[in-house]
Amino acid sequence: MATITDEEAHKIVKLLRKNSLMFKHVSEEDCLPLARRFREEHYKYGEEIIKQGQVQEQMFMIREGSVERIRQYKKKDPESNVQQFGNPNSNRSIGSLHFLRCDPAFSTVKCRSEKCVAYTLRSDEFQAALKSSPTLSEGVIYSLQREVRGLSKIARRTPLTRQKSPPGANPIVATSIAAGVEAFYRSGMNAYINSHLMGTKVAKLFPDMHVQVPIRMVYINGTKGIRSYLDETIDPFDYPNPGIVGFAMMCAPGLGMTPLSSVLEAANAGHRNPKPLYWRWVDGVSARGVREILFAAGLNQATDYVQERVPSEIKSGQLRNLCASLTTGILSGYLSHVPHNLSALKLMEPDKGYWQLFKEYAAPNEERMPKSWSARNRTAGARILAVVMPRAVMTRTVQIVGTFILLNGGIYLMRDSSPF
Numbered sequence: 501m502a503t504i505t506d507e508e509a510h511k512i513v514k515l516l517r518k519n520s521l522m523f524k525h526v527s528e529e530d531c532l533p534l535a536r537r538f539r540e541e542h543y544k545y546g547e548e549i550i551k552q553g554q555v556q557e558q559m560f561m562i563r564e565g566s567v568e569r570i571r572q573y574k575k576k577d578p579e580s581n582v583q584q585f586g587n588p589n590s591n592r593s594i595g596s597l598h599f600l601r602c603d604p605a606f607s608t609v610k611c612r613s614e615k616c617v618a619y620t621l622r623s624d625e626f627q628a629a630l631k632s633s634p635t636l637s638e639g640v641i642y643s644l645q646r647e648v649r650g651l652s653k654i655a656r657r658t659p660l661t662r663q664k665s666p667p668g669a670n671p672i673v674a675t676s677i678a679a680g681v682e683a684f685y686r687s688g689m690n691a692y693i694n695s696h697l698m699g700t701k702v703a704k705l706f707p708d709m710h711v712q713v714p715i716r717m718v719y720i721n722g723t724k725g726i727r728s729y730l731d732e733t734i735d736p737f738d739y740p741n742p743g744i745v746g747f748a749m750m751c752a753p754g755l756g757m758t759p760l761s762s763v764l765e766a767a768n769a770g771h772r773n774p775k776p777l778y779w780r781w782v783d784g785v786s787a788r789g790v791r792e793i794l795f796a797a798g799l800n801q802a803t804d805y806v807q808e809r810v811p812s813e814i815k816s817g818q819l820r821n822l823c824a825s826l827t828t829g830i831l832s833g834y835l836s837h838v839p840h841n842l843s844a845l846k847l848m849e850p851d852k853g854y855w856q857l858f859k860e861y862a863a864p865n866e867e868r869m870p871k872s873w874s875a876r877n878r879t880a881g882a883r884i885l886a887v888v889m890p891r892a893v894m895t896r897t898v899q900i901v902g903t904f905i906l907l908n909g910g911i912y913l914m915r916d917s918s919p920f
Contacts, residue, residue, distance in 0.1 A: 502540040504619070509535040512619055515561055520593035521647045526639030534636060537625040541618050543611040549618065550595060550609040558620045559596040560609070565616030568737065569594065571607040599623045612737055658808060661746030663801040664731045670724040671915050678910030679720035682903055683713045686764075689899035694769070694844060696892035708767040711777075719760040720907060726753040727800045754796035758789045765847055772848035784846030787854065791839040795900070798832030803908055818912060825908045829901030837896045838887055862886035 504512065512535035516523040523531060538561070543549055550556060552572050594609055602623055630637045688705040695702045706712075730749045736742035762781035765788065766773070773780050807824035814820050845857045852860075865882035873881065 504536060504538050504540065506536075508540075508619075509538070512538055512561065515619075516593070519561070520559075520596050522596050522640050522643050525643040525646060526636060530633055530636040530639055533633065534621070534626070534629045537629060538619045538621050541620050543616040543618070545611055545614055547611045547616075548608060549611060549616070550605045550607070552606065552608040553604050555602045556595050556598045556605040557602050557623050559599045559626070560594045561619040562592050562594065563617045563619055565611060565613035567594070567609050567616055568612045569607050569609050600626065658805065659746075660801055660805050661743065661750050662736070663804040665724070665728045665800070665804075669915065670721075670728065670911055672721060674911050674914035675721050675724055675907075676717045677914060678907050679717045680713050681910065682720075682906040683716035684709070685902055685906060686716070686899065687712055689895065689902070690765070693840075693892050693895050693899065694848070696895060703771050708777075711767050712764055715760055715764055719757050719764070722757050722760065723753045723796050723799060724911075726756050727796075750797050750801050751793045753800060754793035755789055757796065758785060758792045761792050762788055765843065769844075769847045773850060775850070780847070783850040784843035787839045787846060788843035791836045791843060794832055794836040794839070798828045798836075798900070799904060799907065802828040802832065803904065818909070821908055821912045822905060825904035826901055829904035830897055832904070833897030833900030834893065836900070837890050837893050840896060841890060841892070858883070858886070861891070864891075 509532060513528050513531040516531055516535065517526065517528070518524075540563070543565075549560060549567060552570075595605065598605055599621075600623060630640070684706060687707070687709065691702050691705050727749075730752060734745070734749060736745035736749070739745045759781070762785050763777070765784070766777055766781040769780065773783065775783070803821075803824045806827045807820050810820045810823050814823065841861060842854055842857060845861060846852070846854065849857065862879075862883040862885070865885045866878045868885065869878040869881045
């Protein structure tokens with residue numbers, strides 16, 4: 501632990517007033533005696549600076565390096581918060597709201613660079629400074645008053661690829677029941693989507709449900725289970741490129757469940773594809789893999805991401821879950837629609853290539869182009885429209901929204917009463 505020079509004390513004053521909400525409205529003259537009470541401490545990669553739940557006796561101002569702040573989950577608690585402090589956003593304060601009376605630390609903070617350097621202030625030193633300077637105390641109180649007055653909602657900042665599934669959030673029984681109900685809804689909606697694509701009447705709404713229901717249960721449990729397993733066993737920051745690892749973890753459930761999803765899709769296409777079911781599922785599998793990544797990421801990480809950002813005025817967990825499922829269902833349904841259409845067309849017309857299917861799929865849009873355009877421009881416009889506003893996009897979006905609400909909402913409602 502190193503003492504602070506006068507030059508560093510003046511730097512700390514600026515950092516306190518800029519980056520710590522407690523000192524934003526404290527004058528430099530009142531901050532300087534407090535800054536001289538700080539000390540400098542060094543930490544190695546992976547070393548815990550603060551441990552969640554333990555008595556917190558210091559506040560920290562990160563001067564050099566990167567640290568990660570992690571809020572650990574309680575059982576069946578869907579809330580989480582992962583924040584990275586340090587380069588390029590260094591000089592952030594940590595722990596200033598818990599160290600005055602040595603409250604239990606809210607989160608764990610770890611050094612995530614080769615070396616971390618922090619300015620630290622002990623609780624007893626802070627209390628002594630407050631007692632010796634009434635104007636410092638007044639400035640701190642006023643700063644906190646301004647912060648409370650301006651706080652209108654909880655700011656959640658967990659990145660999309662760092663969302664984690666809380667332990668116990670997806671019990672098997674609750675997930676299976678929700679998936680079984682959703683299987684009928686999904687099958688009926690797929691029948692309508694396929695009729696839009698092919699321009700034919702709706703075929704059977706619920707074909708091969710003895711196959712669809714159990715596979716759908718396995719599929720949804722797998723989508724949730726793979727995510728939970730990866731979250732528990734892999735820390736992206738153990739690798740040189742944590743962003744890439746986090747993205748791969750987000751894609752893995754969708755890719756892993758693509759074969760099962762393909763069997764479900766194939767069960768709806770027996771009237772157009774004469775191949776037996778055990779071989780039919782392969783048709784369209786590559787486009788379906790892209791769709792499954794978007795679906796699983798929307799059902800898992802994106803729903804949690806949006807739920808964190810639902811306005812704090814909405815207190816009900818069920819309503820927050822509904823808002824998140826509705827939002828991510830719309831996004832996932834829209835973004836996954838073209839891959840879904842191509843996989844469906846390939847399944848029903850397996851002898852044609854994807855590019856040929858896409859051209860045929862986009863061709864009807866040429867009638868929607870201005871008559872004054874050249875044939876080449878009309879074709880290009882039709883293909884752009886097929887991507888931006890594809891056929892049956894509303895039906896597909898309604899399907900995904902309903903799926904997310906039935907699955908996430910059903911699991912949320914039943915998870916506390918599920919035996920396992």
